[in-house]
Amino acid sequence: MNLILQQMTENKISEEEIREVFDKAAQFLPGTKYVVCKLDDELDFSGHYQKQGYNYAVMFYFPLDENVWDGYTEERMATLQTRCFPNATRLGVYAQKLCDEAGIPFYRPPIGKDHMTPPYITPLSVKAVGTKGGAGWIGKSDLLITFEYGPKITTLGALFYADNFTVGTPVTDNSCGNCHRCADACPWHNIYGNSWHEGVTRDDLVDYHGCSVSRYLASNNDSVDIPDVGKKVACCRCMMACPVGIRNILAVINSQNQEM
Ligand code: SF4
Ligand code: SF4
Secondary structure, rough: OOOHHHHOOOOOOOOHHHHHHHHHHHOOOOOOOOEEOOOOOOOOOOOOHHHHOOOOEEEEEEEOOOOOOOOHHHHHHHHHHHHHHHHHHHHHHHEEEEEEEOOOOEEEOOOOOOOOOOOOOOOOOOOHHHHHOOOOOEEEOOOOOEEEEEOEEEEEEEEEOOOOOOOOOOOOOOOOOOOHHHHHHOOOOEEEOOOOOOOOOOOHOHHHHHHHHHHHHHHHOOOHOEEOOOOOHHHHHHHHOOOOOOHHHHHHHHHHHHHH
């Protein structure tokens, strides 16, 4: 048996040791949190990663670092995303380094970069890790609405191996109530207004193709091009409209401003 498979069969690294590493990684960016769930066939539909020995998935998430919802413009959103996405990459590189040093098998699946061609799926659905790990629910907007920061977050998804690890409590129903703000905010009516619960799919909630293509076509402004993702996430009006978590995000932003 090669070394990696042997390590991923039983490596006697305790949950406490792994949490220590994840907690340290989470200190990299203000307000960062993480949740963990079992890697199952729903997340890893081809079994590819499970065959490699990974058995848990983790989602790190941190809040937007600027209030762009007051005085929103696509340009401001694009500037923010251009800053936040590389932060997620940097966090991932740091977490990888810490895990490597501690001997924890850890892998970051690639993220999707083609947002114009169906079926728009990535090797690991970080949103699904978020709901299964207990971070939040899927909103009417099809965004992950975290209890802490709502949808105004950047995420990092990864896989790891542990002999045993305590996972979060899965979220199986939404807490949107009668709110409809995200659907009302979409200029292209891509959000149907349906409520999510376990089993409801993306296609029940939004016109995903319409979202990607509408955003692209509507943005003939090159200043909203975001490296690696083009104009895809320069809209986010649905994200900006969601009231969940705003107070917590502002608290993180304010604490950062005070430290500077
Ligand atoms: S990102 Fe923009 S186009 Fe897409 S669903 Fe949200 S508001 Fe609508
Ligand atoms: S804006 Fe309202 S309906 Fe939309 S995801 Fe947020 S809480 Fe749910």
